[in-house]
Amino acid sequence: MAGVKVIANDTEFQPELSAAGSRLAVVKFTMRGCGPCLRIAPAFNALSNKYPQATFLEVDVHQCQGTAATNNISATPTFLFFRNKVRIDQYQGADAVGLEDKIKQHLENDPGNSEDTDIPKGYMDLLPFINKAGCECLNESDEHGFENCLRKDSSYLESDCDEQLLITVAFSQPVKLYSMKLQGPDNGQGPKSIKIFINLPRSMDFEEAERSEPTQALQLGPEDIREDGVIQLRYVKFQNVNSVTLFVQSNHGDEETTRITYFTFIGTPVQATNMNDFKRV
Incomplete structure (x- = not known):
């Protein structure tokens, strides 16, 4: 729903975050009489109407002192970004252009709401946490590169010289991996044999990938690469992951050649556990 929801008291905040689910929630922490807060207020309202796929909340730090303390708010305006009640980013100041850029950055990686029924309770689609600038794909086709498989459309990733791919995925913060989705066509080009490595100190080449012992082999x-397929990972081995390398x-x-039509991970940010356990003293 477009528009800014004003949080009247501390008890309203968590239910509103829960209602947002996997949608991006942008929370403005403000204070009565704060000049910069007043200046950016019209722009924040306009952004809430421009991006109805996100939830926009406003919290006064005096009316909701517990919420402000829990989120370590030390200045206003401060904007916090959440998904599935997990804080994923923040922005400070009254620069409307910078704030909109931050919102667009997170909405570009929006997995949407259609996946909610496929994801176990307590986990989330980690696509918003993939740092595209830190990703790498060896032997990708010039016409069908890696970023294609991060989108749910008709585009796809395809290998170039032969059937093999070496994909490194970097995350913006440490995560725990529960499962992944690795979808491909049913014409024989879908991926079959996979080796997974985590937290490598440097990029590996194909020769190293062939001879190295993986964190998990698949x-x-x-049925695993169909649209409704989910590939389980050995959760205990993927508890503090900064990067994943997949050798197809x-x-x-x-x-x-090999084609991958869609690719994402299911799990949680490591920080989610700490935030859920937080109790105000």
Whole structure:
């Protein structure tokens, strides 16, 4: 729903965050009589109407002292960004252009609400936490590069010289991985044999990937790479992950190239546990 929801007291804040679910929630912490807060107020209202796919909340630090303390607010205006009640980013100051850039950055990586029924309670789609600038894909086609498989549309990632791909995914903060989605076509080009490595100190090449022991090895069946497929990971081995490297060794039909139509991870940010356990003293 477009518009800014004003939080009247501390008890309203968490229910509003819960209602936002996986949608981006932008929370403005303000204070009566604060000049910069007053200056940016019209722009914040306008942004709430411009980006109705996000939830916009306003919290007065005097009316909601507990919420302000829990979120360590030391200056106003401060804008906090949440998904699934997890704080993912912040922005300070009254620069409307900078604030909108931050909102657009997070909405570009919006997994949408359609995935909620596929994700176990307590976990979330980690696409918003993927740092695209830190990602790398070796042997990707010039026409069908890695970023294509991060979008739910007709585009796709395809290998170039042969069927193998070496994909490194960087996260913007440490995460715990529960499962992943690695979708491909049913024409034989879908990925089959996968080796997964985590937190490598440097990029590896194909020769290293072939000979190195992975964190987990997978043999994917046709059902795993369908649109409704979910690939379980050994959760205990993926508890503090900054980066993941996927070595796609082969595809299902021994085809010349491999295609990946969509790719994401399911899990939680590591910081989520600490935030949920926080109690104001």
